[in-house]
Amino acid sequence: MVKFKAITATSLALMLAGVAGAASAADDLRVRLDLGANYNWAQSNTIDAALGFAQRYSANAGVRFMLKGGEGAWRYQVHWQLTFDVGDNVGFDRALAGMFASPPPPSLFDLNGVVYGDANTKISNNIDRLSLSYTSDNFVVRIGRQALTWGAGLVFKPGDIIAPFAPNAVERTYKPGVDMLYGQYLFDNGADLEAVFVPRRKVAGGAFDWSSSTLALHSNILLGDLDGAIMLARDRGDTVLNLSLGGPLGGMVWNAQVGQWLLSDGSYPTTFVANISGLGTFAGKNITYFAEYFHNGFGVAPNTPLDALPMSLSTRLSTGQLFNAGRNFVALGGQINLTPDIIFSPSVIVSLDDASVFGALQARWSLSDDADLIFSASKGFGNPGSEFGGRETSAGSGIYLAPAGAASVGFTRYF
Template structure:
């Protein structure tokens, strides 16, 4: 029998102890009365990259395997509500090498690098493998008649965007994200207060650490939002401080032609550069029936004030503030003008098809996605999808060039995926 090296055995024991410690935090919760719930997700991706993609994977064709387990517990005690989510996720792919390159210093594999608390433990962190466990939700909510507050690791979303949501600065989804069931949790304090006239005042405080590991006001966020319920148009007024920016925003929502329209307008003052940046998103969403089937659709326009006005910029020529927001996951596009269309069709009660197309209106490139969802049972479903990027050489979705001295590009892959989900 082949012996197991002492060093590898020691590492395996340490990983098992860490896994058992974090997992054991959820076990006593079962005794409090509420059962554990959760899910298992397993997915496979097949990706095709340009020959000169940067950072270059080992092959033009790559595979990505992903498994995700989430255990959820929640319960109420008088006016308090408690919520704990344990997550175990693993990824295996040659493309992980590319994610290890950072423009601004953020480590994509240190998930709690800027969080107030480190509730994540990396079990495997190798060139093509990454396995971690974490407490993705750990919060308590106090509810009174006209106010509530929540403290701990939680998720929050501001903004009314469909695929683009420039007002959501708190772990936003990428426009081509196919699974939007859970946003990664953030350590924060959030609260809501019901006003006498029926309006709602809410706020959020998000303390963060800088890249040196110190709690830093200039890395943290503070925001206030007033939600006004109007007779025909609802409005939200927002004032916040997000890292090095002061943000003022207005959101408006109304009904039109049996649908809903949304408009978000954001003005941000950068204290480092001492300049104002303006962004906005507008969309219309509606539904209709055709051939005894139900359809929903959305049309959206997005103006990215941080983006480059050049139609085919080089990566190294882009503004450092834009690259910082891109690298930290606050922004996902490099130019200014975009449009997108989404359509979902209920083919049968168990089978849905959805598609989206994102258009860069400056350089003519586009990103197409087609997704299918089939319910296998009350507890399981199968998802599949296809992503296709098109555009001329040097455009954003087909691949912008790194510099004028190199033919290397940063591109979106052509991609197929299949995911199985089981809920318990």
């Protein structure tokens, strides 16, 4: 059945305002074009196969218009995306969404729209950046849809409580924008103090809800050769204190972060992430490398089915603050410059709880200063019931939710 969703009046008005602003010669407009094709395959005992999507062929195209400008201390930024998806992944995503409760809205305003959709086609648009900022020598304030990154993690980002990337994310160029009010004060010694308020609704179309919102203070502190950070936040009804520290170590760089939560139910889980990274040469090629350990205080033991996950964990999985249900992980990876234009990036994530593994490879070929060709592949390995072999949907069901194997090719061009 064909479905149409009208673009909201607010979205349309803001979009037109951005287009009108593009007429100014002082504004800076860039365009990014993405083209891609994907193949996914899953085991016969997975939910993918149960829904009839054990093998999936898909293609996609997208264009992102990026406009920024302003006058003096006042600046604005607008990013508008139009995406086209065709193939099996459209139907699979729709079928999978129908089996789980809808996640809470990530932002106060719904600036997304499905222009057209049928069984295997979807055309959608969204406003991913829409902000106005004022900057002085020591002070920054910004309001609207924007992106913010905190935390010391390289792969796992437990300290990044506002729309973090997934550990297995291939594309990390643009973090999803979120509606927020942001302020920063810069001290003369290089330290700073940041404050952010992220208003949200409990359900789509509902009223503003304090218990679904985030209010946070964050400060970067210089401690000699070390970089420290502290964050105190009230996040979706819970409280968290994060402490971070990092610095040089024999030509490499280390970082560590501990997060102590106090949940509304009285429990107090702890998260911890530590990593080390460096650069060098191997066989005459420039390389970078990293190793990271992550402890998930919200995690559960292997073989825990999805319908037995505690509320504190399932909530964070649905909001995108966490992406794995296990407790202890190690990530290893790096990059090697095979030629000045070709970068090869292998990575692996290992669950220390059940020895399951998620492996990924990416090759990026820079065709020019403004164009890239990207090849990527990934797959999970492990026994049924493990983190990357797949967790059972419910005890005794024999159906598992596991990361499907994936292979893709993509082309990116900036104008």
